[in-house]
Amino acid sequence: MNSNRNSAAAPPPSNRTRSSSNTGSNIIPSASIVTGSPRSSIISSASQYTSGLTTTSSFSSIDEQQSHTSTSNSSAIDFLNNSIDDLGIIDTLDFEDFDDASLDHENLHRSREVLIDSLLKSEEAYTESLELVMRIFLQPLREDATHTSFNFLGMKKMVCTEREFRWLFGNFEELVHIHRLTLKSLHERLRIWGPTQILSDVFQAWFPNLECYCTYLDNYAIALTTYERLAKYQPFKKFIDTAHKDMSLKGSSLLSLIQLPVGCIDRYVDIIAKLAEATPSMHPDYAGLHNSKLWIHQFQKNIQDKLLDADNVDQVLMIHQALVGAxxxxxxxxxxxxxxxxxxxxxxxxxxxxxxxxxxxxxxxxxxxxxxxxxxxxxxxxxxxxxxxxxxxxxxxxxxxxxxxxxxxxxxxxxxxxxxxxxxxxxxxxxxxxxxxxxxxxxxxxxxxxxxxxxxxxxxxxxxxxxxxxxxRAPKGSITRSPDSTISAESxxxxxxxx
CATH class of the missing domain: 2.30.29.30 (Pleckstrin-homology domain (PH domain)/Phosphotyrosine-binding domain (PTB))
Structure with missing residues (x-):
């Protein structure tokens, strides 16, 4: 049900600024364990030895020089052969074996960095999408819905009533508020980021605020059906068509942006789980991230029925939009x-x-x-x-x-x-x-x-x-309670x- 939910409609956010990690400076890649290859190091020593033998005394005879040179060259060759034999022993050593742990640690560190960067960018894009709804749709519609003066002769009509406004947006403004705080806390933590910095405490500060998604999902069917009905009302349709021309929407519609929050919890579940798995067991945030993973999974499970119901509402709406002549x-x-x-x-x-x-x-x-x-x-x-x-x-x-x-x-x-x-x-x-x-x-x-x-x-x-x-038919005051809301809720x- 619904596949566009996990991708925010806002334009790509700007790159974040945070301190660079120093983890890599303490870990030497396997190719940099020595300044040169072991073989070139030994051959260099042999060439220095032989070059020192070329300086001979001027008082020596030619035969003595030749004999001495021959003996010296023989010694140099023996030395080189012995060095080559020694090199065979060195070649049997697997230098990469000494650095497997370092490479694994570096790969995990890079995976964490990628996931944290992905988390930040997705949260920035998602929050920006919510802000677009506020600026382009919600605030103008609220002003119109609370406007009580009507230009009768000019046939000015209200785009939507105050009740329709509440049905359409539900607690959308509450979502915007908590994600502003969420993004702010994420930015503050990443300003002091380092290889041993923790993030789970930031997640755990978010979690209580996610309860507002239960309210949003409870109103989801009413929001979508209200939109579908209002879309056939000419003043609302004219307002929406004009608002959709805003270039910052980049082709997104109010309907798609209203549907977007349904995928937020799944996004958190995915990225927190991956971040927990990419954190080494010796990292100070290992236990905290795994606790966060358990919490968000449990929360997703608790609201699974609401999420599935939202998917069903999306399917019903798609079918109705495809129906012709119903x-x-x-x-x-x-x-x-x-x-x-x-x-x-x-x-x-x-x-x-x-x-x-x-x-x-x-x-x-x-x-x-x-x-x-x-x-x-x-x-x-x-x-x-x-x-x-x-x-x-x-x-x-x-x-x-x-x-x-x-x-x-x-x-x-x-x-x-x-x-x-x-x-x-x-x-x-x-x-x-x-x-x-x-x-x-x-x-x-x-x-x-x-x-x-x-x-x-x-x-x-x-x-x-x-x-x-x-x-x-009863006398006034004899019956004080109306069962309307109970029956409606039951239905x-x-x-x-x-x-």
Whole structure:
């Protein structure tokens, strides 16, 4: 679900300034253990020995000189041969063996440096992306939403209401604030960076602030559906189209920037885990980084359901954006349950119709025909079944007119989405061919779960309506508590079971 989350949309941040590491100065690479090769060192000594023999006395006879020179050269050759023999012993030594530990330490040090640099650059880019949302979208929209004067004759309209503003951004400003502090603490630590400097205490200071991501993820479905609805409202669309021309966005949209925070925790998990693994066991930050790794992994596990739900919301939104001609819009409670290519069976003719792509959401079953134009896939709407109070059952081969692996869906409603009903007809019967018994059982189980949940929500709404009616007829002051929020929350939780 969602692949653009881990890459920030901001332009590449400037290179950081920090003190250079001195670790390498104390570690001599294997190629620099000696100033020259052992062989050249011994040959140099032999040449100095022979050159000293060329200076002879002028009182010596030529024979004496030749004899002396011959003896001297013989000695020099013997010395050189002995040196070469000694060199054979030296060649049997593996000089790299003496420096394996140093090389491993240097490689780990360089890996840490790369990871820390990556952490800083990604945090800079991410924070800059959040700042772009603040400057280009959030602040101008807040000013408009809180503006109470209207130019009626000039037909001036509000881009979004204050409530829509809260739905759209949730606690986004809180995210911006904590990441400003996060980036500041990271810069302060890297100004005094050294080979034995620790970073885990900085991470552990961040961790309590990450709880704000739970709130952001809880509002995520509402934020995306609010954006999708507002995008069809002309004043908002005009504002967004103008804002998207800002060159600093570099092609990013408000929607993609709203989706960006969902990948932040995964980014931290990845880089902190790699940093812990790249830290030597003797490093003073080894234990702290491994504790940080355990903490961030546990936090990710605790919010895994929220992250998966956010991915599901992204998938639902992508499907809705690809739908062409659908009479319903995206809803915050809607989740994707499953999808596949099925064929509708016509009992009268005992034949199968054209294969369609069926998409099971948490409230309805949609069938479409995919069309690809210029590498863009569009889903041509062909119909849908409202699943509230529907019935589903597997059919035998005889019941399906001799066709195996079929199911029957009896829908209580047909027409437009039940929340915006403009047409209601008699119950419709859909018989679908599914490739195998295993697939058929899976579809039946998922459909039954969706129908049961919808029926439970319908019952809760009916109970709520009954209580409201009782409240309206009761004397004033006799009933003090309204159950609206409880029922709404219950319905929302039921719909989220399918994420």
């Amino acid at each position: 009479p319903f819009s995206v809803r915050a409670e809607r989740r994707l349950v499953m999808q596949g290519r099925l064929s509708r069976v016509v009992l009268n003719t005992r034949s199968m119709g054209e294969e369609r792509h069926y998409i099971l959401f948490s409230d309805l079953l949609v069938f479409v025909r995919p069309k690809t134009d210029d590498k863009t896939t569009r889903l041509q709407y062909k119909g849908h079944l409202v699943l509230e109070r529907a019935r589903v059952r597997p059919l035998t081969k005889e019941e399906a007119g001799g066709i195996a692996h079929c199911i029957e869906i009896v829908s209580s409603f047909s027409g437009v989405d039940n929340l915006n009903t403009t047409f209601i007809a008699a119950p419709t019967v859909h018989i679908l061919y599914i490739g195998s018994d295993a697939e058929r059982n899976n579809w039946v189980a998922k459909l039954e779960k969706v129908i049961a949940s919808l029926d439970k929500i319908a019952a809760a709404k009916h109970a709520q309506a009954t209580r409201r009616m009782i409240q309206s 929302y939780c039921i719909m989220k079971e399918f994420s």
